[in-house]
Amino acid sequence: MPHSASVQFNGYLEFSEISKSYGEVSALQKVSGHIPKNNICGFIGPDGAGKSTLLSTFVGLNKPDSGEISYASSDARQPGSIGYMPQQFSMYGDLTVQENLLFFADLYKIKGELRQQRFEELLHFSRLTDFTGRLADNLSGGMRQKLALICVLMYAPPLLILDEPTTGVDPIARSELWDMLHQLQSDGHTILISTPYMEEAVQCDQVFFLSHGNILATGSPDELQAGYAYQLYELKCENMMENLSLLQQEPWIHLVYPKGDRLHLSVAEGKGDEAKVRKNLERQIADKFSLRRIKPGMEDVYAGLEERI
């Protein structure tokens, strides 16, 4: 997409030892990191991990109790240089799709031909062209989510901070949305994004896995995959859910969980090889099954890092 020709955010973002508490709840505990220019950085973790708190801190909407954030470019503090889509985006429910979009264009003084061009492109991208006259309140959940995103893209600032833009968005639209993010990246934008879809982490240059206000791990998707500390197996069997409950009791299994129509099963290194795992399973499962060793996906990597259960 031929977005703004002059992208001004040409530095990086650095945050060090950021802490934030809400009353007795500690949302962030001394988290630090470095975000290079023109990267797509993913913030991933369960609810309550601190993703939203951290992202809103970058925008300056949330003052940390301690710690520092620095932008290499002073422009980043200029109004309009950061685009932020909060998790609970409040649109004007009593304005139409068109009125909402043009409101943002006016706010950031996007005028003339650029304004019309973006308006049309973004509506097309979000498949909302036929619904410009509809009140935001009368959109479906996913349509409203897409409108929230394109309101921010209407002024296409150099640094985009998007808190769960893909939640509630259907799979086709989700993959189109990632195409658009990669396009924005090649136009020079830097994108910070949080998502509950673990597989989306592979679309990022750098991933921050968060848990309970801490950064569990950070790196490129490849690096994180390489750091996976277990043997992972895929198990296909009849009566999957019943067998799942059975296997969850087994001490030799580190984790077992469903993934689509199969189970993923992780075993600590040193707890035997495929033959041993197969033998153990034969003792547990009455049904016929097939087993194979697989490489971990991002969801497996995260599950392996997570302390909970």
Place this chain on the structure above:
Amino acid sequence: MNHDYAVDVEDLTKRFGRFTAVDHIDFSVRRGEIFGFLGANGAGKTTTIRMLCGILLPSDGKGSVAGYSIMTQSERIKQVIGYMSQRFSLYSDLTVRENMEFFGGTYGLKNQKLKNRIERVTDLYGIGDFLDQLTGDIPLGWKQRVGLASATLHDPQILFLDEPTSGVDPSARRQFWQTIYQLARGSGTTIFVTTHYLEEAEYCDRAAIMHKGTILDLDTPASLKSRYSKSNMEDVFVHVIREHEGELTV
């Protein structure tokens, strides 16, 4: 209308002004079935659920839920179903317990009976630690459990869940599905559920794929995958919708 069905609709239609959100759909759901309702954004899933729950009056067609007509018996329907809406219906400025008391009240539960039911779902869903916290302050994964607890206080025959796992992390989603599975298989509750996590469609007995107001296909996950020669439900979904839009290049 066949009363062995938990849900049975014919030609069900909803128009908003000149726009048709749900366009003459037919389907039925067996009692005790886990029924997945998949579809693109704006397909009409929430609108359909709202008609089935007796919240929205259809423009055309007919339907029954638990044997009651959705046109004339919506009050009866509300007593035997549980509904968790896409935008959580919990009050964030009430505690978890107060929310459950409120919901129980709307189902006509009171006094000792209400107390007992609250205790039971509290144990079942493991939400005891949160009972006296403000609902707005607890993590989403837990909120969703409270939602489920509130929607099942009155032992509904049919549970309508509109994107119950949206935004919820994988481990909480898995636990949620294990609970759903037990509800269906253990207590025979019919589950009518929408999701955009297509791997969750694998846990359904049958799934419908909806697009622009119509149902494009409806079958078991296994037959859908085999009929379209796809290895997972997400590929089936993308294929069916693209084919319908005439965007398929092969």
